[in-house]
Amino acid sequence: MKRMEKYLALGLVGMMAMSLTACGGGNSSSGSEAAQDNTPTETEAEAPAADAGEEAPAAEASGESYDITWVTCSTESEFWQYQQIGMENAAADMEAEHGIKINFTTVGPATEAETEAYIRAFENAIASKPDAIISATQVPDSTRSISKDAMDQGIVVNFTNCGLETLDSTEFADCYNQYYTTVSADIGDMAGEIMLNLLDEAGIAKEGVIAMEFSNVNPSLQPRMDNFKAYVEANSDIEVLDTLYNNNDLAQAQADIENEIATYGDKLIGIYGANNTSGDGIALAVENAGIADKVITIGVDSDPTEIQALEDGFIDCIIVQDAYGQGYAALKNAVETLLQGQNPETEQKIAMPPVAVTTTNMHEDEYAAMLDPTLLKK
Numbered sequence: 001m002k003r004m005e006k007y008l009a010l011g012l013v014g015m016m017a018m019s020l021t022a023c024g025g026g027n028s029s030s031g032s033e034a035a036q037d038n039t040p041t042e043t044e045a046e047a048p049a050a051d052a053g054e055e056a057p058a059a060e061a062s063g064e065s066y067d068i069t070w071v072t073c074s075t076e077s078e079f080w081q082y083q084q085i086g087m088e089n090a091a092a093d094m095e096a097e098h099g100i101k102i103n104f105t106t107v108g109p110a111t112e113a114e115t116e117a118y119i120r121a122f123e124n125a126i127a128s129k130p131d132a133i134i135s136a137t138q139v140p141d142s143t144r145s146i147s148k149d150a151m152d153q154g155i156v157v158n159f160t161n162c163g164l165e166t167l168d169s170t171e172f173a174d175c176y177n178q179y180y181t182t183v184s185a186d187i188g189d190m191a192g193e194i195m196l197n198l199l200d201e202a203g204i205a206k207e208g209v210i211a212m213e214f215s216n217v218n219p220s221l222q223p224r225m226d227n228f229k230a231y232v233e234a235n236s237d238i239e240v241l242d243t244l245y246n247n248n249d250l251a252q253a254q255a256d257i258e259n260e261i262a263t264y265g266d267k268l269i270g271i272y273g274a275n276n277t278s279g280d281g282i283a284l285a286v287e288n289a290g291i292a293d294k295v296i297t298i299g300v301d302s303d304p305t306e307i308q309a310l311e312d313g314f315i316d317c318i319i320v321q322d323a324y325g326q327g328y329a330a331l332k333n334a335v336e337t338l339l340q341g342q343n344p345e346t347e348q349k350i351a352m353p354p355v356a357v358t359t360t361n362m363h364e365d366e367y368a369a370m371l372d373p374t375l376l377k378k
Contacts, residue, residue, distance in 0.1 A: 013272040035246040053287055065101040068145075068331065068337055071122045072108035072139050073162070077248075078303035079276055079323055080136065082373040083160055086327030087134060089378050094335045102335070105130075112215070112248050115139045120145055132334035138218060140164045148175040156337045160330040161321065167349050175335055179349045182321040185221065185352050187274070191298050194317050194356055195228075195270050196235055198296045206236040210270035212243040212258040213253055213278040224246045224274040224300065238269070250331075252279025261289050274302040279318065283309030302357075302371045308370075310362055321366060322352045324373035336345025349374055 026058040046182060070087055073079045089101040093216070104280035119142055119345060125133055126149060135153055137143040144164050150157050156177045164174045177187040199206050210232060212225055228306055229240040246253040254275070261268060271286070273279040279299025286292055292314050299306050299318045329350070336344045361367045369375050 002096065006029070008284050015142060017313050018370050021375070024146075027316045030123070035078055052110065063101075064098075065103065066130075066132065066335065067103045067132045067167055068132045068134065068334060069125040069128065070104065070108075071118070071125050071133055071135040072106060072107045072135050072338045073118050074110065074112045074248075075106070075277075076110045078207060080172065082323035083136070083327035083330075085373050085377050086324040086329075087331040089324075089376065090328040090332045090335075091332040092378055094332060096277075098335070098339065100335075100339075104331075112138050114141070119143065126150045126153070126155065129153070131338055132158065133332060134158045134160060134330045135161040135162065136160050138162060138216070144172050144175045148172075151175060151177070153368025156334050158330045158334050160216060161323070162218075162220065163349070164212055165353060170348075177343050177348075178330070178333045179331075181349070181351055182326075183221035183351045185222075185227045186317055186351075187300060187321070188224045188229075189231055190354055190356060191224070191272055191274075191300070191319055192228045192235075195232060195272065195296055198298075198316055199269065200294075202296060204269050204294075204296065205300055206238055206269075208267040208269040209239045209241055210265075210272060211241050211268060211305065213256055213271070213273040214243050215244055215248045215275045215277055216245055221274070228272055246281065248275075248277045250277055250280055250284075253278050254284045255281075257285035258289070261285060261291065266294070271297045273298070274300045276303045276306055277305075279309070279315060280305040283314040287312075287314045304372075307362075307371050310357070310359055316358065318357045318371065320355050320357055320370045322370065324369070324376055325335065325352055 012037060065304050070084060074080050088104060091104050094100065109119045109121065112199065115138055119139070120138070122135060122143065123360055126146065136159060140163065142192050143185070147157050151174065158177050159179045161181050163181060164175050164195060167331060194238070195210065196206065212228065214225060225243045232238050232240050244256040246256060254308055257271060269357055271289055273282045276299065280303065282297050286295060295316050301314050301316050302320055305316055306318055310318055333345060355370050357367045362371060
């Protein structure tokens with residue numbers, strides 16, 4: 001690490017101000033053994049040379065270089081790739097602004113289900129002694145203690161989207177530096193309100209059942225489902241069925257929805273999938289069944305399959321988290337923390353609001369970039 005001694009000295013006051021509660025540990029779920037040998041990919045953005053006559057940034061003369069590792073919970077998921085685009089763009093911007101060099105490396109398992117491989121990747125990242133680690137975790141209980149270990153070694157640890165604690169908790173504040181996310185309850189509330197509005201617009205009577213599909217049980221994300229169900233049932237006579245879980249397996253997601261279609265027939269008036277894999281499964285099942293005009297469908301987060309389904313009318317709305325913005329902010333904050341010796345944010349946890357994208361607004365520049373952050377890639 002290039003500036004570790006300076007960071008440790010300057011950051012001492014900030015660290016003492018954090019909660020003194022120690023992080024708890026836990027056992028992670030079983031993961032694929034093949035993921036142990038994942039080869040990290042590395043991207044290095046070069047700092048542009050200053051134009052003749054321009055005053056070089058203050059840090060440029062010192063030739064500062066920072067190693068930052070992104071420990072993703074899935075290298076295959078488009079959502080986490082969107083986060084990475086934000087980080088890579090932030091790295092380029094920070095290099096240009098401060099005259100520094102950022103060595104940006106990505107490690108992690110192929111899928112979110114490989115939680116043991118994720119923990120190993122995090123531990124290996126710590127062992128490589130980078131200046132900063134950015135991560136998102138599906139297993140906070142198992143991640144807190146190793147994140148705390150990294151912080152104790154002077155490594156800046158930021159989380160994006162899925163963190164170590166809920167927004168109303170400070171119990172594990174000493175386990176990380178900064179956390180950017182979207183409130184799961186806000187997603188659930190928004191999805192419930194949009195579902196009822198779209199049913200009205202389509203002239204579908206608000207009676208019958210709505211199916212719910214999600215990846216896996218995650219307490220921090222459960223309000224996506226709970227708040228959706230509560231909103232719909234409090235404002236209509238619709239029954240919201242229990243959530244079916246697919247473990248981020250597209251074939252399982254599609255099979256779940258096809259089974260609900262076969263079971264409930266015309267009583268099924270809506271389907272809600274709270275992540276992109278679930279949305280993909282919904283779109284494929286609805287297309288195959290030919291019932292797009294009979295049900296309202298809502299997904300959360302985007303990928304190419306969902307975007308095409310929105311275009312074709314097999315998904316009516318996608319509620320999008322600002323994956324790009326979260327990733328960008330997480331890396332930018334890590335760099336600024338290293339440069340300043342303390343976290344520049346006044347709040348340790350910052351929520352970014354979700355956005356609803358429909359067939360009506362999906363081609364407007366702002367919403368198109370939210371759906372597909374590859375449009376923003378530098």
